[in-house]
Amino acid sequence: MLTYLEARDKIRSMVKQLPTERIPLAQALNRILAYPIFADRDYPPFNRAAMDGVAIRMEDWNNGIREFRIRTTIFAGMETPTTIATGECYKIMTGAACPIPADTIIRKEDLTFTPNGTALIRRESISRGQHLAQRGEDLKKNELAVTAPRVCDISLIGTLAALGIHQAPVYKMPTVGIVTTGNEVVDIQQQPEHFQIRNSNQHLLRALCEQWQLPIRSCQHVSDEPKALSAALKQATQQQLILINGGVSAGDADHVPQILRELGVEILFHKVSIKPGKPLLVGFLPEGKIIFALPGNPLSCFMTFKLFVEDYLHGCLGFTNERFQTSTLTIPRFKKSSLDEFFPVFRHAGEYGYTWKPHHGSGVITATVGCDGIGWHVHNKHVIAENDSIPVLSLHPFFNIIKPY
Numbered sequence: 001m002l003t004y005l006e007a008r009d010k011i012r013s014m015v016k017q018l019p020t021e022r023i024p025l026a027q028a029l030n031r032i033l034a035y036p037i038f039a040d041r042d043y044p045p046f047n048r049a050a051m052d053g054v055a056i057r058m059e060d061w062n063n064g065i066r067e068f069r070i071r072t073t074i075f076a077g078m079e080t081p082t083t084i085a086t087g088e089c090y091k092i093m094t095g096a097a098c099p100i101p102a103d104t105i106i107r108k109e110d111l112t113f114t115p116n117g118t119a120l121i122r123r124e125s126i127s128r129g130q131h132l133a134q135r136g137e138d139l140k141k142n143e144l145a146v147t148a149p150r151v152c153d154i155s156l157i158g159t160l161a162a163l164g165i166h167q168a169p170v171y172k173m174p175t176v177g178i179v180t181t182g183n184e185v186v187d188i189q190q191q192p193e194h195f196q197i198r199n200s201n202q203h204l205l206r207a208l209c210e211q212w213q214l215p216i217r218s219c220q221h222v223s224d225e226p227k228a229l230s231a232a233l234k235q236a237t238q239q240q241l242i243l244i245n246g247g248v249s250a251g252d253a254d255h256v257p258q259i260l261r262e263l264g265v266e267i268l269f270h271k272v273s274i275k276p277g278k279p280l281l282v283g284f285l286p287e288g289k290i291i292f293a294l295p296g297n298p299l300s301c302f303m304t305f306k307l308f309v310e311d312y313l314h315g316c317l318g319f320t321n322e323r324f325q326t327s328t329l330t331i332p333r334f335k336k337s338s339l340d341e342f343f344p345v346f347r348h349a350g351e352y353g354y355t356w357k358p359h360h361g362s363g364v365i366t367a368t369v370g371c372d373g374i375g376w377h378v379h380n381k382h383v384i385a386e387n388d389s390i391p392v393l394s395l396h397p398f399f400n401i402i403k404p405y
């Protein structure tokens with residue numbers, strides 16, 4: 001059986017760069033920017049007044065002039081005049097383009113406007129260029145403004161808009177087909193019999209996909225009956241990323257692996273030495289579609305998506321940074337198995353590191369509630385002592401992507 005890292009690396013070897021598309025910036029939140037963005041002009045594009053006041057030439061100040069004749073008033077959005085004579089100033093508003101001959105702004109608070117159209121400076125000292133944002137001080141035309149790949153998060157949206165990127169170049173996310181399986185599983189609107197359970201994983205998988213802005217093109221539930229299962233899986237393989245849930249371990253009704261083989265799926269691996277999530281199966285279709293058959297237990301479904309599906313997407317989006325970050329586990333943890341174990345970890349306000357809490361196995365429906373990440377108890381380490389360092393994968397899919405920049 002493959003170890004966690006072997007399985008992960010096998011999936012990484014199948015990663016292929018996603019195609020790109022241009023979408024309206026208004027739809028780009030949380031999509032992944034595919035190309036670096038260069039400044040289309042200088043930023044700021046003109047010497048910009050940062051205060052309401054007057055614009056003068058420092059040379060005049062240095063020559064002892066303290067009272068300036070107001071030549072005209074320049075508001076933001078106005079074309080700028082090009083000349084200024086000795087002893088003249090412009091009245092100027094914040095955001096306005098300051099005429100080149102003027103190089104210094106005096107705030108309104110430091111001025112007295114006289115009835116005969118002059119401005120008197122009431123300051124002992126001033127410095128050249130004060131309150132004036134210099135053209136190009138933020139970015140020069142053609143300078144690299146934003147690197148890629150990068151998440152179009154709330155802060156980037158504003159920057160892209162300022163750079164005039166109304167059509168954002170982003171990766172085209174693969175279309176998804178979801179199939180949940182199991183005779184005992186019923187829709188959440190239905191009142192279950194005592195031997196039935198609700199199809200929670202369908203909603204879990206939907207939410208996980210939505211966080212990645214993955215377009216879910218089909219989503220169905222099917223019984224364990226092989227013919228129905230085969231038809232449902234075949235239909236799902238029309239999509240590029242196929243997520244199957246349940247029916248993948250060793251039971252007599254676990255037909256998923258066999259049916260996938262019959263449908264021509266090349267099995268990359270079946271079973272990984274991890275807990276939870278051991279029965280995971282990953283396969284490919286010749287045209288490069290990838291199939292993840294995730295174990296049915298809710299915690300196993302959650303973990304295998306976070307550990308493997310997200311890792312695959314991360315690679316397809318061109319990210320190369322390590323997804324786990326070294327953190328501290330403040331409560332000791334013991335493990336008997338020789339498997340790599342993964343468990344929900346929790347942050348507490350004002351406290352350092354992460355905690356964890358025991359639960360009754362991977363069928364527990366509340367194990368992940370409120371968790372902030374996934375801790376990794378490495379296979380050959382039986383004890384994690386109090387305040388030991390462990391690798392932690394953030395719950396937020398983009399957390400570790402955003403951080404390194």
Ligand SMILES: Nc1nc2c(c(=O)[nH]1)N[C@H]1C(S)=C(S)[C@@H](COP(=O)(O)OP(=O)(O)OC[C@H]3O[C@@H](n4cnc5c(N)ncnc54)[C@H](O)[C@@H]3O)O[C@H]1N2
Pocket residue numbers: 180181182184185197198199200201202245246247248249250251254276277278279294295296297298300362363
């Ligand atoms: N003899 C063995 N038995 C099992 C093994 C094994 O290695 N040998 N592995 C165990 C492990 S570990 C897991 S995890 C489960 C996974 O089994 P399956 O992927 O085949 O999943 P099912 O048997 O269909 O279901 C398991 C469990 O999850 C519930 N379930 C299924 N689908 C959903 C859903 N959509 N929403 C919520 N809950 C769901 C299902 O009712 C079962 O309770 O196999 C062990 N067995």
Ligand code: MOO
Pocket residue numbers: 274275276277278279295297299300361362363
């Ligand atoms: O791998 Mo299973 O997820 O332990 O129940």
